[in-house]
Amino acid sequence: MADYVQLPPWNKPFNEQLAFFKQKLNLPSERWDDIMHAAHDKAFMVAGAQNADLLADLHAAVSKAIDQGLGLDAFRKDFKALVAKHGWSGWTGEDSKAGVAWRTKVIYQTNMSTSYAAGRWQQLNDPDLLKATPYWRYKHSDSVLTPRPLHVSWDGLTLPHDHAFWTTHFPPNGWGCHCRVTPVNKAEFMQAVTAGRGPANAPALGNTQGIDTGFAYAPGANVDLSLRQVVQDKLITYPPAISKALTYDVNRRINAHEEIPNYVRHAIEDKAIKDPLWLGFVENDAEVSEIVGQDVNGYLVTLPPDTARHVENSHGYDGGDQRPPQPEDFNHLIQVLNDADDLRQGESSRHGQATVVARKSIGGEMFRAVFEVLPGKKNRALALLSFLIKQGKGGG
Structure with a gap:
């Protein structure tokens, strides 16, 4: 997992990000991979949290962090209070200060980054914006101290917005990934093609090397899927x-x-x-x-x-x-x-x-x-x- 200098600008929430997170259903789970890929667009989960009231309160705590632009420290205080309130024990990380810090950081960063990405997905797919900028560019974050080589290799890759690459590689593409996508116009797309950063340079279809397990999907692209469908597709265990x-x-x-x-x-x-x-x-x-x-x-x-x-x-x-x-x-x-x-x-x-x-x-x-x-x-x-x-x- 990479290390980071600073967190992304999550203290500036926007409506699409908050709306995406609020529409999620609370689903109990035992392990982090009980819910996979597109199912995360429908479900909020915290590994090991099975009590309905606990899940509802954790959902509300993350929603509050998004809505008010709260940082990790504020979320950690809420998390600690909720764990005590519900008497939740046996969760991974609770046995040490470092473990608690790690677990709360994972919960906070993952929900913040995926909801942010889902909100951006909706914004980028706005019909009026697509008319002006129908191409998307992958941008690697310079804040990463130990960057993932493949994420760096995708930096500047510019493709049509409906290219299959985005269905699996729309960031975040792993735990703590801070990569992002920006819209560009046709002239910028042609410049990228000339520079060897166009469709011919995209990974082969189905190649998800460099993407952490569970991240090979586009957050926000599957909100219209029915929960029945994601279960049938075996995306929820x-x-x-x-x-x-x-x-x-x-x-x-x-x-x-x-x-x-x-x-x-x-x-x-x-x-x-x-x-x-x-x-x-x-x-x-x-x-x-x-x-x-x-x-x-x-x-x-x-x-x-x-x-x-x-x-x-x-x-x-x-x-x-x-x-x-x-x-x-x-x-x-x-x-x-x-x-x-x-x-x-x-x-x-x-x-x-x-x-x-x-x-x-x-x-x-x-x-x-x-x-x-x-x-x-x-x-x-x-x-x-x-x-x-x-x-x-x-x-x-």
């Missing part, structure tokens, strides 16, 4: 509480891989299908927990096959503005729940469980979904009970 739910305890009953529309079609056609489909996680768990009167943190969202058949048989045209949901409409269910326009408690299900009613306007239509809360160690999920669509923005 869950700690026991969740991995068991997805594998041993629940995976025998939950399909986590099939495309949602295909599953709906199969469930309607084949009544022998009994396994529900996993749609994702309850991401607005605090709001849902308050509505239903029980903690749903970490709960899955599932689509039982019986519900797919029920929707097909009972929620078609009603002679008014209601239309039958199509298999592709079920793709919106996780959005309807996690980003609802209106969320409220429903009547108890026939099983006596609490329900939550979610409504969201999508494409000028009102999507309404009812989910049943399934508590317990094995079933922990919000399972879809009913789903209907009103054309126009009506719907009860």
